[in-house]
Amino acid sequence: MDKLTYFMNSVLKIKYTLDALFGQGVSKYLPKDVIINYSKKTGRIKHVYQNDILLCTLRTDGGLAITPFFAQILLKSKKFKENCLEVDDESKAFVQEGSSVFCKHVTWCGKNIMIGGDVSVLHDGKVIAVGKAVLSTRMIKSFKKGVAVKIRDSLKSTNSGV
Template sequence: RIDGGLAITPYFAQILMKSKKFKENCIEIDNDSKPFVEEGRSVFCGHVVWCGKNIRIQSDVPVLYKNKVIAVGKAILSSEMMKEQRIGVAVKVRDSLKS
């Protein structure tokens, strides 16, 4: 990136998953939304099963399904907001394994 930051890909995120601290930057989704997220569609709050405490607005967020990274996106909401809300977009997916 131009600002010197690293852009996380699903493959790079899977490598980083070896660290227990890294999981606090991820969200886990339910079975219903998995096929849509793999196609590159956004993750909605109602489908977030678990979210790490380090998620901030506009941060890169790996999307997990059964502890496997299936996509990476940009957080629209913070982790606290994702837990409170049931409607609305939580993460806008940028890159997925199928795309």
């Protein structure tokens, strides 16, 4: 198999994974000019970049660890938005610094959030962090206490006096 065919198959794998995890059609928002980094040992896809900016990392379990930058790109899709939640003004600064999202601070929640799934955390329609759901949509809406999402990657706040 030549390098171009291998690359095209890798792009297809990433697209299928995006559609499986976040909803059919989300993959059409994958940028056309991606660069794929492969493992030297196994030959598997490790990272996906666009213009030297990391978009996502493929996990060994078949999942994707997306970055806030990539989540913002995928947010153009209505189906992807169902895997997101919105937080209030009070918790925005803490979440941007990498703190977990608590149920009482969630103002809106998409219907496709599952325990252990990737979740993008929004504030005023912009992605401020991404993490792993501790609770499902139904639980987040019904609970008033406890952690809803453990943050993996966030936009570090530039305001030092917050």
